[in-house]
Amino acid sequence: MLYATSQASYWDRVAREKRFSHPLRSDWLSKYLEPQALVLDYGCGYGRTLEDLRGAGYLNTVGVDFSKGMLARSRESLPHQSLILTDGHTLPFKDSSFHAVLLFATLTCIPADTAQRALVQEIKRVLRPKGLLYISDLLLNKDGRNRERYELFADMYGTYGIFELPEGVTVRHHSKEWIEELTAAFEQLEYEPFPVVTMNGNVSSAFQYLGRS
Numbered sequence: 001m002l003y004a005t006s007q008a009s010y011w012d013r014v015a016r017e018k019r020f021s022h023p024l025r026s027d028w029l030s031k032y033l034e035p036q037a038l039v040l041d042y043g044c045g046y047g048r049t050l051e052d053l054r055g056a057g058y059l060n061t062v063g064v065d066f067s068k069g070m071l072a073r074s075r076e077s078l079p080h081q082s083l084i085l086t087d088g089h090t091l092p093f094k095d096s097s098f099h100a101v102l103l104f105a106t107l108t109c110i111p112a113d114t115a116q117r118a119l120v121q122e123i124k125r126v127l128r129p130k131g132l133l134y135i136s137d138l139l140l141n142k143d144g145r146n147r148e149r150y151e152l153f154a155d156m157y158g159t160y161g162i163f164e165l166p167e168g169v170t171v172r173h174h175s176k177e178w179i180e181e182l183t184a185a186f187e188q189l190e191y192e193p194f195p196v197v198t199m200n201g202n203v204s205s206a207f208q209y210l211g212r213s
């Protein structure tokens, strides 16, 4: 819990300055999801993907985040949006509430295997049968700058790809194998690697995954 609290204060601190850019594939959504679907955006940040969902015709959306600062910024651009502050672990929703859950650049902020597993399990609980899990996140990179920091922190965190940023937050880049393991309870519908510009302006390998519960 302490860990979640210290990570949340980082996101509060940077809530006004960061820009995120993982793209929403509206072609994937329209292929598998009805426009009236109820969609949860977990780790919604300042509401960027909620706005994109709205643009793609999905109006029944809920955003959750554990950062008050991020939610405050969301409220400025989306005053009528349903937005909920979470404890970073549990979801205040009944079983089978949502047709789809988005997890955009959020796994990277929840580095440990156990925490990621618990989150995916909690998401599965609130998804309806055959509900969709749509992940966009960072993959391991092979360049020297990234390899150096993966190696520096590998012993401390016990996982290659978890590292600390000098600005005071711990993040993770993922192997494809780990994402396969994490999503093993879902049927994979789509997967695509792509390059993304990170919140600090660097290019990183990334992936998008769409799975069905």
Ligand SMILES: C[S@@+](CC[C@H](N)C(=O)[O-])C[C@H]1O[C@@H](n2cnc3c(N)ncnc32)[C@H](O)[C@@H]1O
Pocket: 004, 007, 008, 011, 020, 021, 022, 042, 043, 044, 045, 046, 047, 048, 049, 064, 065, 066, 067, 070, 086, 087, 088, 089, 103, 104, 105, 106, 109, 110, 199
């Ligand atoms: C990199 S930002 C991405 C925001 C948004 N999904 C986007 O793509 O624009 C990650 C967000 O996840 C939130 N977050 C990180 N860990 C979380 C947790 N355990 N529970 C809820 N939100 C979390 C942060 O506060 C931050 O707003």
